Structure formats: C-alpha cells, structure tokens
Amino acid sequence: MRRMTARPANAHQAKLLKLLRDGGPNSRAQLGDEIDLSRSKLAVEVDRLLETGLVVADGLAASRGGRRSHNVRLNPGLRFLGVDIGATSVDVAVTNAELEILGHLNQPMDVREGPVAVFEQVLSMAAKLRASGLTEGFDGAGIGVPGPVRFPEGVPVAPPIMPGWDGFPVREALSQELGCPVMVDNDVNLMAMGEQHAGVARSVGDFLCVKIGTGIGCGIVAGGDVHRGVTGSAGDIGHIQAVPDGRPCACGNRGCLEAHFSGAALARDAVEAAQQGLSEELASRLAANGTLTAVDVAAAAAAGDATALDLIREGGNHVGQVIAGLVSFFNPGLVVIGGGVTGLGHNLLAAIRTQVYRQSLPLATGNLPIVLGELGPTAGVIGAARLISDHLFSPA
Amino acid sequence: MRRMTARPANAHQAKLLKLLRDGGPNSRAQLGDEIDLSRSKLAVEVDRLLETGLVVADGLAASRGGRRSHNVRLNPGLRFLGVDIGATSVDVAVTNAELEILGHLNQPMDVREGPVAVFEQVLSMAAKLRASGLTEGFDGAGIGVPGPVRFPEGVPVAPPIMPGWDGFPVREALSQELGCPVMVDNDVNLMAMGEQHAGVARSVGDFLCVKIGTGIGCGIVAGGDVHRGVTGSAGDIGHIQAVPDGRPCACGNRGCLEAHFSGAALARDAVEAAQQGLSEELASRLAANGTLTAVDVAAAAAAGDATALDLIREGGNHVGQVIAGLVSFFNPGLVVIGGGVTGLGHNLLAAIRTQVYRQSLPLATGNLPIVLGELGPTAGVIGAARLISDHLFSPA
DNA sequence: CAACTTTCTCCACTCTCAGGACAAAGGCGA
DNA sequence: TCGCCTTTGTCCTGAGAGTGGAGAAAGTTG
Structure with a gap:
C-alpha cells in the first residue's frame, strides 16, 4: 500500500x-x-x-x-509506529489511526549501547511487525527516549543515562530509515500522553504522570498540552533532594529522590536487606536468582514479608513527599503513578497518598485522585503514536 | 468622560x-x-x-x-484601576491604556479585617485618585488578593491568611461599586504578569516568579500564560517541606518553607538572635523600635553584621533548595525573586543561586538567570491592570 | 524639478461560511 | 399500505473576510 x-x-x-x-x-x-x-x-x-x-x-x-x-x-490502512526506548528494554508497537495497538513487541536492551545498536534493534523489531502482515509500511512514527529532548528538532540533549545519544539526530535518522515523518519526545511525556489518550487521564487537562522505573520522571500536562520546559528537561524530578545529606547519587549530589527510591534503588536496598538477614523471603529469592528486582520485592510483600513492605513504604514516603511539593506547586487535577514499579501496587500508592494528603494544601488535595496508570507498558507506545498523529493531524 | x-x-x-x-x-x-x-x-x-x-x-x-x-x-482617556491587596498593606494605582502608572497609593492595612473593611479602604483610595483629577471613572479594574482564587468567578476560595474572604464575591462586588468590568487573581500571579509586561520577564514565555513577603508564593507562567491550577492554588509553595521535622508551621505541619523563611519568619529569627545577644546591631535596632522587620535585617547586613548575614544566607538556602526542585521540575527560562524581602538584595540572591546551581540539573540551569524583580511594589498593580486589559482587549 | 520611496485608498476577485429551501430516506401510527 | 413526522444530505444564494494590484498621495534626495 x-x-x-x-x-x-x-x-x-x-x-x-x-x-x-x-x-x-x-x-x-x-x-x-x-x-x-x-x-x-x-x-x-x-x-x-x-x-x-x-x-x-x-x-x-x-x-x-x-x-x-x-x-x-x-482510513483503516493507516499505520503508526510507536517506539518506547527505556533504560533496559524497548517497546515497539503498530497502531491504526485510532491508536489501537495491532501488534506489540518488547525486548530487553541496554540504552547505553548507543543509538546505532539500539536503532538496529528497533528497526528489526519494526520489520518483524511488518512481516507479520500488519502493514507494509508506516505513515508516521513516534519515539520516546529516556532523557531530555530538544523537541522541535527531535534530538536528545545531555541525557544523563544515555550519554552516547547526546546530539544524535534521532528524528532525522529514523525518518530516513522508515521513510515517514517522525516525532521524538521524552519517554515520560509519552506515557502521560498515552494515559491522557486512552488511560486514566482521559478528559483531564492538568495532571502529573510520575513514572518510576530505572529512574524517576514526571510528565506534566498543563491545559491539555505537555509542558516540556525551555530545554526539554521539565519533569526531571529524579534529582530533587528527598533526604538532606542522604545517599550519594550518581549525579554528584546526596539524597536525590532517585538514590532513595527507583527500580534500581529498591533492588539495591532489597539485596542489602537480604544479606543482613532481615528477610528470609528476600534472601531465598536472592539465593535462587543471584539478584533481586522490584518484582521480587513486590512478590515478597504480597507474601506478607514485613521487610519488603517496609522498603516499599519507605520508598513511597520519599516519592510521596516530593510529589506533595509538586502538588502544592502545580495544583493538578490528577496524579498518575506508572512505570516499572507499578507492580508494587497499592502498598506503594498508600504510602504516596498518605504523604501527599498530609503535606499538601487541603485545597489542592481536596478532590485529587492519585491512581496507578491504566495502560502499563503500552502507555508509552500509545503516547508515541499519539504524538505523531497529533503532528500529522495538524495543518501542514 | x-x-x-x-x-x-x-x-x-x-x-x-x-x-x-x-x-x-x-x-x-x-x-x-x-x-x-x-x-x-x-x-x-x-x-x-x-x-x-x-x-x-x-x-x-x-x-x-x-x-x-x-x-x-x-484612547488616552482610558483608565484602568490596579489593586494589590497584600497581607499587611494595599496598593492602588491608576494606569492609562498602555498600563503606565499615572497615580499610585499605598496604605497599611490588615487583610484579616475582612472584605467589607478592606473594600471600604480600597474604594476610598480609588476615590482619592479620582479626585486628584486623573480620571472621572474607570474602564476596568484588576485586583489581586493574597490567596487562591476561583478565577472564572473571581472569588477567593479557602484562603489561609484571609479566612473571612472565603467565598466573598470580590469580582461582583467591586464591579458593582466601580461600575466597570473587574477581574480577580492571586497577588503572586499578578506580580508575575507585571514583571512579564514591564519588568525583567519581558518576552520570556516560561518563568517562575517567587514572591517572598509575609508569606511565600510562586507565579507560574507557562507558554506565556499564567498557570493557575485546577482549584486556583497553583504556586502555593509556602508549605512545601523545606526542613524535615523543622519548625512548626501555622498549617499544622513542621518544616514548611514559610516557617523557615519569609518576612515574618525572618523578623522572628532576628528578634531571637538579638535577644540571645548574637548581634549588637540587631539588638540596638530592637531596643530602638521595639520590633524588627526584614528591613532591619537588610540594614544590619548592609552594615556588615555577621548574624544578619547568616540569617539571610540560611533563609536563602532554604528558599533556594525549594526553588532548585521547582527548576528541575518546571525547567523555566527565568526565575524572578520579588516581594517584600527584595530589600535583602544580592545576599539573598547569592544564597538562592548557590543552591539552585548546585542542586538542579546542569541542563536546566545552564542558561537560567535568577534575578530580582525590576518593578518592586508596582509589579502587582501593573499586573492587575494587565489582567483586566487582557480581558477587555479580547473579543467579547 | 525629476526620479524614487513609502503610504494610503479603492476596487475587483476569490474564498469561507451560514442558513434556508428542498429532496431523500427512514420511522410510526392509523 | 398510506400519510405524516423526523432526520439527514445537497444545493443555492448572499454576506463577509481577505488578497493583491493599480494608482493616487505625500515625502525624500540629488
């Protein structure tokens, strides 16, 4: 076609x-x-x-x-490609013009391998989706990367966790390869757009979408539009100080939110707890797998392990405290929690809610839902498809 | 006319x-x-x-x-009235259509006396300006109040420092009295609009305007427009936690920014320091006036008093830390510091800058000016005039 | 005073858009 | 089955919005 x-x-x-x-x-x-x-x-x-x-x-x-x-x-033949590049895995999906997912692939990957290697993988995944008969080509593609983006040009700028990508012309390169228009954005912004389009944030004009995965970021939607900031780094809340003189962070400061709670921090704390003999549940999982992830902590908590619950609660308190500040500042109509740690579920949510409802102004929290994202791993790719469709469905 | x-x-x-x-x-x-x-x-x-x-x-x-x-x-006969109601004083000014101030009055006042008493004062000040021959009436009026406002209706909602105003129909009442259209907003938003119109923020589309007076608030301008939040409380950063388990705050929590640094907190700390014999300069001022204000601290610092400097620095550190978080989150193109404490000048600014430049992401701070407001006490009334003129200069 | 520039006005023409008249297509009760 | 109703789609006219060119008006410069 x-x-x-x-x-x-x-x-x-x-x-x-x-x-x-x-x-x-x-x-x-x-x-x-x-x-x-x-x-x-x-x-x-x-x-x-x-x-x-x-x-x-x-x-x-x-x-x-x-x-x-x-x-x-x-036109039922229209096809968009949505790409969500995370720190440790990549999602690629094909949607129709209504942004319904027709096919979806996920593969582990390390973003630090650099744009060339990652692009190769993305293109082969896209080719696989094409080969499955969903489409012969794409009318547009959206792609999210885990770092700040100079939005008009579609170029990552000074991304901390993907240093090799700085200045790489993602938009131009992908557009060349796929032969279609491409738009690039921060992965967190795309998650927000996904939840806005098809998730919990439907019909909400002002909301925050906090993504807790390997790192922590926050999509900001104001007046229905994503706020990206003057250099594309808006929402980068991972390095807000959560604990004065707290743990050292990769950024050089101490007590950053990300150093105290994120997928990586939680895994690290769980391993420590297991090694200190605080939790048999975690220790046995560590022995079995040689490592621990947020999924293990979630499972341990679900099994009633007190140490795992404590870890979740403590982390939730830190995130909640930062979010409380953002709620006072931004006065959103909704807060969405998403990303890899959503598996921690309502234990995490409860801790966050407690902090926010206690610390923020009653006027700002009075009617403020704090909920988990609805779309899980598809939020990013749906947001990516939404991004490019917003572009293509605007006057040239 | x-x-x-x-x-x-x-x-x-x-x-x-x-x-x-x-x-x-x-x-x-x-x-x-x-x-x-x-x-x-x-x-x-x-x-x-x-x-x-x-x-x-x-x-x-x-x-x-x-x-x-x-x-x-x-039309050179057009006249706008700008009213800026603070916690302890009120500013009233007349402008022409270009928002140039033709006459300006300031009077001390306690906002807690309630809307009826304050309105009486505002109207008498407006009458005085009229009597001075500047105009016979007003084509529109803007008014700022120190608390959240339900913007479309022009009604304060749940304002912490002016409880008697909750739900008072400011817009309607003032419109009736003056016989012209009226718009109401938070005083901090008006300060931001003032600096945007005629001050340091000219031609900046995304910036924060932190007003430190009796309390602390932050005007948020995103994409050229003021962000007010879903309940009109956006920018209310005075009760963000600055110090874990810090000083008790009137809001019931501990360690709120406002409890550690604001006009009121600074005066309180200065009195404490004077009474503890830490500063002869402050002690003599206290003895002379019976009380201390931010002005005294500024004067003492200017005279080289180490204790006063410390107070400013410490306060600036707290404010700076909160602003650092907001900068990471919002990624503004400019931060303006204004309000009653601008008299503290570059000592305060230096402390804030240090914190922000150290804690926020380099990408967000790389090209970020942090400056004092340019308009001082006229920012609010100019912003108020701007508010109503924006309204009147839009299609009906 | 001639040649050139800038500004303003007038006019013809195109395009957008609303709203009414009317035709087409269906539902429903007698 | 036959009117009569509603809803939908199409056609037409006319009012404005807006462009761009011609040319007049008003200045400058040498």
Missing part, C-alpha cells in the same frame, strides 16, 4: 480527524454536533477529507428517527 | 490593541509589519477601531523615506 502523505488543509479538517481518532462519533450528522460549523460547510470539509484518502466512507449509521446518516472513519 | 464599553470585534482587532498597549509601533504601516494581514484589511480593522473610540488618530509619523504614516494610539 502506498503510504498516506496528505495532511489536513485547515483547522476544521484537523479537528475532524482528531474527533474520529479519539473515538468520537463517526456519522456525519453527529460530527456536526461536535464541531462549530454549518452542515453545508461540514459536508464540504468531509468530502475533501474523503478525496485525500485520510478518511473513507463506512456504511450507514443506525437511524435516529429519520434518514440514516452516512458513516465515515479514518 | 463617558466610559468605554466597546470591545474588539475579532481576533485581529484584539491583536492590534495589544500591540498598541505593549509599546509596539503605533504607525499604521508598522502595525502592518507585525500582524499577518494585508494592508487593505488592516486599514479596515483600524478604521473600525477608530469608530469604536478605543483607538484615536495621533498625528503623522516621521518619514521612513517616503510618505509619512498616520499614527494611531489607544
């Missing part, structure tokens, strides 16, 4: 495309109810979208008491 | 009004250079603005090598 190259010609068309993408109505009549246009003008714009091929006719809608409406839908 | 009731009829007119307000060009030709319109269309819109009376002809511009252009300007 030849790839789509058309873009909406004006704001009306862009809005129609986004309505269709976001699961709104798909009959011409109901589209008219949601857009501020006369029926005649709407018909003209829909016809033009049909001409471009971005939208196709889709039979007749059920009657609402009179003549049946003609349905339209986004 | 009859007050203006006209509003711009469309976005073009709104943009023209804002260009004229913000000190842009005022010749028709140069307006054309800054707006995306053909000359013919521009002429039509300018003529319509002339008809409404919002804009008046203003002679001829100097030649740029050919025919001289016709100047226009905002």
Whole structure:
C-alpha cells in the first residue's frame, strides 16, 4: 500500500480527524454536533477529507428517527509506529489511526549501547511487525527516549543515562530509515500522553504522570498540552533532594529522590536487606536468582514479608513527599503513578497518598485522585503514536 | 468622560490593541509589519477601531523615506484601576491604556479585617485618585488578593491568611461599586504578569516568579500564560517541606518553607538572635523600635553584621533548595525573586543561586538567570491592570 | 524639478461560511 | 399500505473576510 502523505488543509479538517481518532462519533450528522460549523460547510470539509484518502466512507449509521446518516472513519490502512526506548528494554508497537495497538513487541536492551545498536534493534523489531502482515509500511512514527529532548528538532540533549545519544539526530535518522515523518519526545511525556489518550487521564487537562522505573520522571500536562520546559528537561524530578545529606547519587549530589527510591534503588536496598538477614523471603529469592528486582520485592510483600513492605513504604514516603511539593506547586487535577514499579501496587500508592494528603494544601488535595496508570507498558507506545498523529493531524 | 464599553470585534482587532498597549509601533504601516494581514484589511480593522473610540488618530509619523504614516494610539482617556491587596498593606494605582502608572497609593492595612473593611479602604483610595483629577471613572479594574482564587468567578476560595474572604464575591462586588468590568487573581500571579509586561520577564514565555513577603508564593507562567491550577492554588509553595521535622508551621505541619523563611519568619529569627545577644546591631535596632522587620535585617547586613548575614544566607538556602526542585521540575527560562524581602538584595540572591546551581540539573540551569524583580511594589498593580486589559482587549 | 520611496485608498476577485429551501430516506401510527 | 413526522444530505444564494494590484498621495534626495 502506498503510504498516506496528505495532511489536513485547515483547522476544521484537523479537528475532524482528531474527533474520529479519539473515538468520537463517526456519522456525519453527529460530527456536526461536535464541531462549530454549518452542515453545508461540514459536508464540504468531509468530502475533501474523503478525496485525500485520510478518511473513507463506512456504511450507514443506525437511524435516529429519520434518514440514516452516512458513516465515515479514518482510513483503516493507516499505520503508526510507536517506539518506547527505556533504560533496559524497548517497546515497539503498530497502531491504526485510532491508536489501537495491532501488534506489540518488547525486548530487553541496554540504552547505553548507543543509538546505532539500539536503532538496529528497533528497526528489526519494526520489520518483524511488518512481516507479520500488519502493514507494509508506516505513515508516521513516534519515539520516546529516556532523557531530555530538544523537541522541535527531535534530538536528545545531555541525557544523563544515555550519554552516547547526546546530539544524535534521532528524528532525522529514523525518518530516513522508515521513510515517514517522525516525532521524538521524552519517554515520560509519552506515557502521560498515552494515559491522557486512552488511560486514566482521559478528559483531564492538568495532571502529573510520575513514572518510576530505572529512574524517576514526571510528565506534566498543563491545559491539555505537555509542558516540556525551555530545554526539554521539565519533569526531571529524579534529582530533587528527598533526604538532606542522604545517599550519594550518581549525579554528584546526596539524597536525590532517585538514590532513595527507583527500580534500581529498591533492588539495591532489597539485596542489602537480604544479606543482613532481615528477610528470609528476600534472601531465598536472592539465593535462587543471584539478584533481586522490584518484582521480587513486590512478590515478597504480597507474601506478607514485613521487610519488603517496609522498603516499599519507605520508598513511597520519599516519592510521596516530593510529589506533595509538586502538588502544592502545580495544583493538578490528577496524579498518575506508572512505570516499572507499578507492580508494587497499592502498598506503594498508600504510602504516596498518605504523604501527599498530609503535606499538601487541603485545597489542592481536596478532590485529587492519585491512581496507578491504566495502560502499563503500552502507555508509552500509545503516547508515541499519539504524538505523531497529533503532528500529522495538524495543518501542514 | 463617558466610559468605554466597546470591545474588539475579532481576533485581529484584539491583536492590534495589544500591540498598541505593549509599546509596539503605533504607525499604521508598522502595525502592518507585525500582524499577518494585508494592508487593505488592516486599514479596515483600524478604521473600525477608530469608530469604536478605543483607538484615536495621533498625528503623522516621521518619514521612513517616503510618505509619512498616520499614527494611531489607544484612547488616552482610558483608565484602568490596579489593586494589590497584600497581607499587611494595599496598593492602588491608576494606569492609562498602555498600563503606565499615572497615580499610585499605598496604605497599611490588615487583610484579616475582612472584605467589607478592606473594600471600604480600597474604594476610598480609588476615590482619592479620582479626585486628584486623573480620571472621572474607570474602564476596568484588576485586583489581586493574597490567596487562591476561583478565577472564572473571581472569588477567593479557602484562603489561609484571609479566612473571612472565603467565598466573598470580590469580582461582583467591586464591579458593582466601580461600575466597570473587574477581574480577580492571586497577588503572586499578578506580580508575575507585571514583571512579564514591564519588568525583567519581558518576552520570556516560561518563568517562575517567587514572591517572598509575609508569606511565600510562586507565579507560574507557562507558554506565556499564567498557570493557575485546577482549584486556583497553583504556586502555593509556602508549605512545601523545606526542613524535615523543622519548625512548626501555622498549617499544622513542621518544616514548611514559610516557617523557615519569609518576612515574618525572618523578623522572628532576628528578634531571637538579638535577644540571645548574637548581634549588637540587631539588638540596638530592637531596643530602638521595639520590633524588627526584614528591613532591619537588610540594614544590619548592609552594615556588615555577621548574624544578619547568616540569617539571610540560611533563609536563602532554604528558599533556594525549594526553588532548585521547582527548576528541575518546571525547567523555566527565568526565575524572578520579588516581594517584600527584595530589600535583602544580592545576599539573598547569592544564597538562592548557590543552591539552585548546585542542586538542579546542569541542563536546566545552564542558561537560567535568577534575578530580582525590576518593578518592586508596582509589579502587582501593573499586573492587575494587565489582567483586566487582557480581558477587555479580547473579543467579547 | 525629476526620479524614487513609502503610504494610503479603492476596487475587483476569490474564498469561507451560514442558513434556508428542498429532496431523500427512514420511522410510526392509523 | 398510506400519510405524516423526523432526520439527514445537497444545493443555492448572499454576506463577509481577505488578497493583491493599480494608482493616487505625500515625502525624500540629488
């Protein structure tokens, strides 16, 4: 199939495309109810979208008491590629224009191997998805990387955990390889966009999305849009001081949040606890696997291990304290917790909630849900697809 | 003079009004250079603005090598009232449409006396300004209050330091009394808008404006717009924990930033130091006045008093640590320090800078100016005038 | 005073868009 | 099955929005 190259010609068309993408109505009549246009003008714009091929006719809608409406839908052949590069693994997924996942692959990987090696892997995963018959090509791709990005150019800048990527032209390189438009963003921002599109943050305009994995980051959505900051490093909360004169951190300071709680810190603390004989449960798991991860701690806690629970609680307190400050500052309508440690579940959530509800202003917390992300590992790739579709569904 | 009731009829007119307000060009030709319109269309819109009376002809511009252009300007009779209600004093100013201050009054006052008493004072100050011949009435008024505001309705909600104001219909009441449109906002947001309009933050789209007075607050500007949060309490950083298990705070928690550094906390610490005999300078001032304020500490520091310097430094460290976290989180392009304690000047600034530059990410601080506000006590009233003019210079 | 530049006005033309008239298509009760 | 209703889609007219060119008006410069 030849790839789509058309873009909406004006704001009306862009809005129609986004309505269709976001699961709104798909009959011409109901589209008219949601857009501020006369029926005649709407018909003209829909016809033009049909001409471009971005939208196709889709039979007749059920009657609402009179003549049946003609349905339209986004071209079912459109395919977006969503890539979520984490510190230790990579997710690649294919979606249709409604951003539904048609195929999804996950592979372990070390981002420090550098952009060339990682790109090779991403491209081979994309090729595998293509080979499975989902599509012959992509109309656009979104990609998230675990570090700050100069957004307009799609280039990582000074990323602490992926030094080899500094200045690498991710957008340009991937666009060249795939032959389609590409947008690049921080992985945390994409997770936020994913939860906003299809997860717990649907229809929330101001929220924070805290991703706790190997590191800790925070996606900031203000007024419906992602806030990236002037150098693309907004949301980098891993190195906020959580404990004065606390543990030394890789960044050179002491007491950083990330040094006290993150996937890596939790694993380290669990190993220490096991070695000190504080927990038989953890010790036996350590003996069995030679190492421990957040998953082991979660399992131990679920089995009732007090030490594991303490580790989770203590970590949750630290995260919660930092989040409490951010809540006072930003006054969000929702806080989403996601990332690798969501397996810690409600023990973690309870600790975070306790801190936030105790420390932040009542006015800011009065009606503030603090919840786990709904999409798990698919949030990133859905957010990536959303990123590129937002781009392509805007006037050129 | 009859007050203006006209509003711009469309976005073009709104943009023209804002260009004229913000000190842009005022010749028709140069307006054309800054707006995306053909000359013919521009002429039509300018003529319509002339008809409404919002804009008046203003002679001829100097030649740029050919025919001289016709100047226009905002109606010189337009008058905005800017009101900045602080915890312990109130500022009232009259501006023209370009937001230049024509008259300014400041009076001590206790906001806890409640809205009725404060309103009476504000109205009498406004009357005094009117009586001085500056204007016979107002085309609009902006008012800032030291607490969270439900912005669309212009109503304070759950304000900690002004309990009697909760739910008081500030906007409606003032509008009734003055007979003109009124907008209400948090005083810190107005300070940010003031510095954005006429101060150090000109042409900066993302910045933080930290106001340290009786309390501590932070104006957040993201993408050129003030971020107010879902309940209007965004920027309320006074109760972020700065010192674990630190001093008890009025809010019930311990170690809040405000409990460790603010105008009130600094005065309290200075009195303590004087009583403990740590500083002759402070002790003699205490003996002379019976009390101490931030001004005394600033003077003592300027005179070389080590204890006063220590107090400033320690306070600056606390504020700086919190700001460091906010900088990592928000990644602003500028941090402005303002409020009553700006008298502490560069000693305070140095402490804050040290903390921020040491603790925040290099990428976020690399090109980050941290500066004192430029407008001092006029920032609030200018911001208030800006608020109402933004409102009135938008299509109805 | 001629040649050039800049600014302003006027006009013709295109495009957007709303809203009404009307046709097409379906539901529903008698 | 036949009217009568509702809903949907199409066509047409007319009001504005907006562009761009022609040319007049007003200045500068040599």
